[in-house]
Every structure is written in structure tokens, then in C-alpha cells.
Amino acid sequence: MSDKIQNYGCWFEIPVTDLEAARKFYSAIFEIDLKITEDGGPNPMVFFPYDDDAPGTGGHLYPGTPSRDGNTIHLMAAAGLDTMRERIVAAGGSVESPDIPIPAGAFFYARDPDGNSIGLFNLAAKAKAA
Numbered sequence: 660m661s662d663k664i665q666n667y668g669c670w671f672e673i674p675v676t677d678l679e680a681a682r683k684f685y686s687a688i689f690e691i692d693l694k695i696t697e698d699g700g701p702n703p704m705v706f707f708p709y710d711d712d713a714p715g716t717g718g719h720l721y722p723g724t725p726s727r728d729g730n731t732i733h734l735m736a737a738a739g740l741d742t743m744r745e746r747i748v749a750a751g752g753s754v755e756s757p758d759i760p761i762p763a764g765a766f767f768y769a770r771d772p773d774g775n776s777i778g779l780f781n782l783a784a785k786a787k788a789a
Contacts, residue, residue, distance in 0.1 A: 663737070668716050669780055670733035674723030678703060681720045693720075700761040726776060733766060733778035740767060743779045 675681035678695060682705045686693045693705045702721050709717030736743040744754050747769045755768040755776075766780040 664735045667734050668732065669735050670716060670778070671718035672731050672733070672778070673718065673720050674725045674730070675720050676722075676725065678705060678720060678722045681705065685720065698762070701759060729775065731768065731776040731778050733780045736766075736779040736781045737783075739783070740765060740779060740781050743781075744769075747779075 673681070682693050682695060685691075685705070685707070689707075691708065693707070695703050695705055697703050700721075702723075705720040707718050709715065711717075738746075740758055744767065747754055751772040753770045755770055758765045758767050764780060764782040766778045769777050769779060771777060
């Protein structure tokens with residue numbers, strides 16, 4: 660399997676301390692009706708509207724600890740999660756979580772050598788997680 664990717668950015672997430680308050684805030688500033696959903700992964704989330712066929716990247720709000728270092732950007736891991744985990748450690752980063760299966764595939768959290776939070780996502784992992 661080739662690990663060459665056309666577009667590396669694939670998702671963003673914004674951790675919030677109060678999901679309902681954040682939902683109201685983002686609904687108000689974008690003038691859209693955002694909803695809390697329970698079926699997007701291991702936590703309730705608020706998804707921003709997105710279209711897989713349109714340019715741009717989707718994202719969501721989730722209950723978590725906001726980082727002073729910035730939000731988590733998810734990057735494609737076409738080489739597979741195990742391979743990416745090995746590469747991250749070898750390159751001086753750190754793995755922060757086990758694989759997390761979600762309906763679209765699976766991902767894990769990591770940090771680069773500067774401490775930036777990144778998620779490595781693999782769509783093919785969906786078959787393994789099922």
C-alpha cells in the first residue's frame with residue numbers, strides 16, 4: 660500500500676469544557692443550527708456541516724480539555740496506524756493514545772517534537788475496527 664497522499668489534512672477538532680455552551684456559541688456566530696450527536700465516536704460531539712464532495716475539511720466540537728498549545732489537526736495515515744506510530748516515535752514524537760475506532764475508520768493522538776497535538780487517521784482501519 661502506498662503512503663503517498665493527495666491532501667494530508669483531513670479533520671479538525673475543537674476541545675471544549677461545556678459542549679452545550681460551545682454548541683450555542685458556534686451556532687450563533689455561524690448562524691446555523693448545530694446539534695449534539697452521540698453516534699460519531701466515543702464521546703458526544705457537535706459536527707460542523709461538511710460535504711465530502713466539496714473542497715475543505717470537516718470538523719467537530721467535543722468534550723475535552725482545551726489545550727493552550729492549540730487544537731488538534733488530524734492528518735491522513737495511508738501507511739497504516741501501526742506504521743505511523745512507529746515513525747512518530749522514531750522521529751522524536753510521542754504517541755498519546757491507543758487506536759480509537761469511529762464510524763469512518765480509526766485514529767490515534769500523538770504529539771510532534773514541539774508538543775503539538777496531532778491525530779493520525781486511517782480510513783482503511785474501519786475494516787479492522789469492525
